[in-house]
Amino acid sequence: MDVPRTGAKRRKLIRRLAAILILAVAIPLVTWGLSRLKPAAPSVEKGTLWTGEVQRGPMVRQVRGLGTLTPEEVLWIPAVHDGRVDRVRLRPGANVSPDTILVELSNPELELEAEDLRWQVRAAEANLRDLRVKLETAQLDLKATLARAESEYVQAKLKSDREEALAKEGLAPDLNVRLARATSEELAKRLAIDTKRLEISASSTEAQLAVQQVQIEKLRAALKLKQSQVAGLRIRAGASGVLQQMQVEVGQRVTPGAVIAKVAQPSKLKAEIRIPETQAKDVMIGQPVQVDTHNGVIAGRVSRIDPAAVSGNVTIDVRLEGALPAGARPDLSVDGVVELERLTDVMYVQRPVYGQANSLVGLFRLTPDGKEAHRVQVRIGRVSVQTVEIVEGLNVGDRVVLSDMSAWDGQDRLRLN
Known part of the structure; x- marks a missing residue:
C-alpha cells in the first residue's frame, strides 16, 4: 500500500525560491563583471606603422619651402614707339650683348616724318646761305654809300676852305663862304649817319644770321630725335645675358611701352622660396639656407622677406653663396630649408604626420614588448622640418607611432601583429 509523503510540496517550493534567489544575485554579478572587461583591441600590422624613439640632445629648428631660381637682374625690354613687327631675329635661349638686335619694327609714318625733317633742315641751310649773301650785298651797298658820302664831304670841306681863303683876300663874297660851309656841315652829318648805319647793319646781320642758325639747330635737333626714334624701331638687348622670353611675333602690332622681350644673366641667380x-x-x-636643386645643394642666406603673404605663403629671397651646380637655370624648381636656431638640450622625436607647434596631440606609445600601443596625450613645443620638441607626455626611450592613425581615432589601445 502507498505511504503518503509529508512535506514534499514545501521542499519543492523552497528549492524553487533558492534557485530564483541565486539567479537574482548571479545575473547582476555577471553583468557587472562583463562591464568591467576591456573590449578586444583591434589588430594592426606592425610593419605598416612608422615609429620613432624619443631622444634628448641637440635639435636644429628648420622650416622648408618650395620655390624657383630667378635671375638677380632682369631687364624687361619695352617698345619705345608704335610699330609693326617685321622680323624676330632671336628666340629664347640665345646669348645676347647690349647691341644685339632682337626685333625689327616698321613705322612708315615715323620714317616719313624723319625724311620730311631732313628736307626741312636742308631748306633751312639753303635759306641761311641765301640770307648771308643778301646781307653781305646790303653791307657792300652801305659801304659804297659811305665811301661816296665821305668823298663828297671831303670835296665840300676843301671847297669851303678855299672859299674862306679867298674871302680873307677879298676875292670871294661872303655868301659863297657861308654856302660852302653849310654844304660841308651837311655832308659831315650825312657821313656820320651813314657810318652809324653801317655799324647797325653789321649788328643786324649777325642777329638775322643767328636767328636763322637757331632755326636750323632746332630742325637738326628734331631730325636727330626723329632719327633716333626710327633707329629705335630696331629693338636691342641693352645688356649682356641670355634671352629669356620673346613676347611678340611677326605681323603683330605693338604700342609704346609694350614688353618685347626679357633678358637675364643666368650666372647671377637667387632663390625665391x-x-x-x-x-x-x-x-x-641673414639666416643660413640650404637650397636643393635636385642636382646639388647650394648654401645661401636670407636676403629679403616679402612683407605680405600670398595664398598662405610668405616669399623670401635667398642670396646664393656657393657655386651653381650643373643645370642650374632660371625658373628651375628647388627646395629650400631655412635654419632658424640650434637648441642644445631638448627632448625630441621625429615629426609625426599631425603635429603643430605648441599643441596637444594624441600619439600611440608602444609597450616595452612592442605588442601593443596605447594612446597618450603629448604636448608639442617647437617644431622643425623633421623633428618636434616634446614638452610633456613622453620620456626618453619611449617609442611612438608617427604615421597617420586617423583611422583609429576611436581607439585608445591597439594590438600590434
Missing part, C-alpha cells in the same frame, strides 16, 4: 605663413614668423634676414 615660399614658406607657409604659419612657419614664417621666425624667419629673419
Whole structure:
C-alpha cells in the first residue's frame, strides 16, 4: 500500500525560491563583471606603422619651402614707339650683348616724318646761305654809300676852305663862304649817319644770321630725335645675358611701352622660396639656407622677406653663396630649408604626420614588448622640418607611432601583429 509523503510540496517550493534567489544575485554579478572587461583591441600590422624613439640632445629648428631660381637682374625690354613687327631675329635661349638686335619694327609714318625733317633742315641751310649773301650785298651797298658820302664831304670841306681863303683876300663874297660851309656841315652829318648805319647793319646781320642758325639747330635737333626714334624701331638687348622670353611675333602690332622681350644673366641667380605663413614668423634676414636643386645643394642666406603673404605663403629671397651646380637655370624648381636656431638640450622625436607647434596631440606609445600601443596625450613645443620638441607626455626611450592613425581615432589601445 502507498505511504503518503509529508512535506514534499514545501521542499519543492523552497528549492524553487533558492534557485530564483541565486539567479537574482548571479545575473547582476555577471553583468557587472562583463562591464568591467576591456573590449578586444583591434589588430594592426606592425610593419605598416612608422615609429620613432624619443631622444634628448641637440635639435636644429628648420622650416622648408618650395620655390624657383630667378635671375638677380632682369631687364624687361619695352617698345619705345608704335610699330609693326617685321622680323624676330632671336628666340629664347640665345646669348645676347647690349647691341644685339632682337626685333625689327616698321613705322612708315615715323620714317616719313624723319625724311620730311631732313628736307626741312636742308631748306633751312639753303635759306641761311641765301640770307648771308643778301646781307653781305646790303653791307657792300652801305659801304659804297659811305665811301661816296665821305668823298663828297671831303670835296665840300676843301671847297669851303678855299672859299674862306679867298674871302680873307677879298676875292670871294661872303655868301659863297657861308654856302660852302653849310654844304660841308651837311655832308659831315650825312657821313656820320651813314657810318652809324653801317655799324647797325653789321649788328643786324649777325642777329638775322643767328636767328636763322637757331632755326636750323632746332630742325637738326628734331631730325636727330626723329632719327633716333626710327633707329629705335630696331629693338636691342641693352645688356649682356641670355634671352629669356620673346613676347611678340611677326605681323603683330605693338604700342609704346609694350614688353618685347626679357633678358637675364643666368650666372647671377637667387632663390625665391615660399614658406607657409604659419612657419614664417621666425624667419629673419641673414639666416643660413640650404637650397636643393635636385642636382646639388647650394648654401645661401636670407636676403629679403616679402612683407605680405600670398595664398598662405610668405616669399623670401635667398642670396646664393656657393657655386651653381650643373643645370642650374632660371625658373628651375628647388627646395629650400631655412635654419632658424640650434637648441642644445631638448627632448625630441621625429615629426609625426599631425603635429603643430605648441599643441596637444594624441600619439600611440608602444609597450616595452612592442605588442601593443596605447594612446597618450603629448604636448608639442617647437617644431622643425623633421623633428618636434616634446614638452610633456613622453620620456626618453619611449617609442611612438608617427604615421597617420586617423583611422583609429576611436581607439585608445591597439594590438600590434
